[in-house]
Amino acid sequence: MTVRLVVALLAIAATPLEAQQDDAARLAGRVSPEVAALVRQLATDAAARGLPVDPLIQKAIEGGAKGVSPDRVVIAVRGVAAQLDAAAGDLREAGLTPLDTEAIAAGAFALNAGLAGRDVVTLARASRAAYGAAVTLRVAGTLTALGVPAAETVALVSETIRAGRKPGDLLALPGRVQAEVARGATPAQAAAGLARAAAAHANAPGQNRPKHPHP
Amino acid sequence: MTDFHPLVKQLLDGEVTLADLPPGLRAEGEEALRLLGAVHREPVTLPAALEAGVMTAVRHRAAAPSLWRRLTAPREVRLRVRPWTLAPALAAAAALALLLSPPRPEPKATTVTVRFVLFAPQAQQVALAGTFNQWDPAATPLVSTGASGIWTATLTLPAGEHQYAFVVDGARWVPDPAAPAVDDGFGRRNSVLTL
Numbered sequence: 376m377t378v379r380l381v382v383a384l385l386a387i388a389a390t391p392l393e394a395q396q397d398d399a400a401r402l403a404g405r406v407s408p409e410v411a412a413l414v415r416q417l418a419t420d421a422a423a424r425g426l427p428v429d430p431l432i433q434k435a436i437e438g439g440a441k442g443v444s445p446d447r448v449v450i451a452v453r454g455v456a457a458q459l460d461a462a463a464g465d466l467r468e469a470g471l472t473p474l475d476t477e478a479i480a481a482g483a484f485a486l487n488a489g490l491a492g493r494d495v496v497t498l499a500r501a502s503r504a505a506y507g508a509a510v511t512l513r514v515a516g517t518l519t520a521l522g523v524p525a526a527e528t529v530a531l532v533s534e535t536i537r538a539g540r541k542p543g544d545l546l547a548l549p550g551r552v553q554a555e556v557a558r559g560a561t562p563a564q565a566a567a568g569l570a571r572a573a574a575a576h577a578n579a580p581g582q583n584r585p586k587h588p589h590p
Numbered sequence: 591m592t593d594f595h596p597l598v599k600q601l602l603d604g605e606v607t608l609a610d611l612p613p614g615l616r617a618e619g620e621e622a623l624r625l626l627g628a629v630h631r632e633p634v635t636l637p638a639a640l641e642a643g644v645m646t647a648v649r650h651r652a653a654a655p656s657l658w659r660r661l662t663a664p665r666e667v668r669l670r671v672r673p674w675t676l677a678p679a680l681a682a683a684a685a686l687a688l689l690l691s692p693p694r695p696e697p698k699a700t701t702v703t704v705r706f707v708l709f710a711p712q713a714q715q716v717a718l719a720g721t722f723n724q725w726d727p728a729a730t731p732l733v734s735t736g737a738s739g740i741w742t743a744t745l746t747l748p749a750g751e752h753q754y755a756f757v758v759d760g761a762r763w764v765p766d767p768a769a770p771a772v773d774d775g776f777g778r779r780n781s782v783l784t785l
Contacts, residue, residue, distance in 0.1 A: 401724070405724075405725075433721050433724075433725070434775060436724055436725050437721075437725045437753075437774065437776075437780075438775075438776060439725075440719060440725035440726065440727060441725075441763055441774075441776055441778070443776045447776060450775075451774075451775035451776055454775050455775065480751075481751065484751055484772075487772050487773060488770075488772050488782075489772075513750070513751045513784045514784060516751070516772075516782070516784075517751070517770055517782055517784040518770075520770035520771055520772045520782050521770040522770075538604060540604075546784065546785070549770065549784060555607070555609070558609065560609075568607045568608075568609065569607065572601070572604040572606075572607050573604050575602070575604060575623060575626060576602075576603055576604030578626075579602065579603075579626060
């Protein structure tokens with residue numbers, strides 16, 4: 376029994392070290408050793424705050440691949456860490472606890488795409504079991520990246536969830552907006568039209584709305 | 591009752607927009623949306639006298655035998671369990687539990703096959719670099735389709751959000767003109783793909 380306990384404790388203690396070695400291996404040869412050391416430190420600090428580490432490593436590797444100067448790589452990685460912190464704060468404000476790293480990364484992406492913290496809070500509150508916060512925020516971020524204004528993005532995603540549409544329909548929203556834009560609508564008009572259709576569906580008599588709010 | 595065209599029913603379901611309808615059906619679609627919006631949904635309020643009368647009658651009937659009498663009255667209870675009757679009962683209980691269980695989220699597709707296309711008639715080589723291949727410009731070359739200048743690559747990617755760019759002639763990072771894009775933090779744009 377004692378041996379089993381010791382083995383289990385050793386395994387728990389060794390996990391962060393393995394993760395650090397994995398991050399070091401990913402950074403090796405992709406950025407300078409100095410940048411790699413700084414990024415590893417930022418990643419360790421982020422992990423201690425419960426933030427996902429992968430976006431930081433990815434940003435550093437991306438900077439290296441694009442031939443960006445080491446200073447700018449570190450600035451960009453710090454920027455990603457700040458967005459992850461902000462997203463985690465917004466999700467906490469929305470009452471999503473415990474936080475999962477996937478939702479935090481999606482929140483940071485949505486912020487980077489142009490949504491404000493209050494939008495992330497609203498969308499996280501609108502998300503439900505069938506439409507996890509991560510998927511909701513990814514879709515919202517993608518819509519914003521398409522040029523849909525934040526207000527229309529929030530309305531479209533919220534109405535689609537309220538209408539009880541399938542998660543696949545949520546993921547299809549950016550494609551539907553793009554199709555409307557190809558027909559001549561502005562991103563805002565396209566999103567507003569789709570939101571109106573979703574609202575009509577949600578308000579139709581006998582609609583089976585989701586009954587299980589996010590845990 | 592009006593029987594709407596199937597496309598108009600799709601409009602009411604929110605599956606298509608008014609703009610998706612053929613011009614000949616748009617008037618019918620607008621009328622259907624108008625009717626849907628005009629449905630009266632205010633709660634019905636009953637007259638106070640009627641409600642009071644009903645509640646008096648209900649209370650009168652409910653007052654019959656006292657709880658103490660029902661609990662203390664002697665009665666015979668026989669319980670007979672036959673093992674072969676348990677199987678259908680368990681099956682019925684399982685079916686009931688299945689029916690009453692809350693709806694589960696749709697199983698997520700773990701991977702999705704995506705085709706990337708870039709029109710670059712002057713390019714000698716085009717590659718794809720992104721979060722899915724550790725931003726390695728050598729990992730995913732695109733194939734030119736003859737002299738058309740169209741370069742393509744088909745990838746199977748995990749569900750989630752991916753960022754990427756095309757790398758033209760090994761040096762020029764070009765965002766996908768057909769995809770949404772976000773600031774990459776280095777003064778350029780990354781294309782975004784959400785699956």
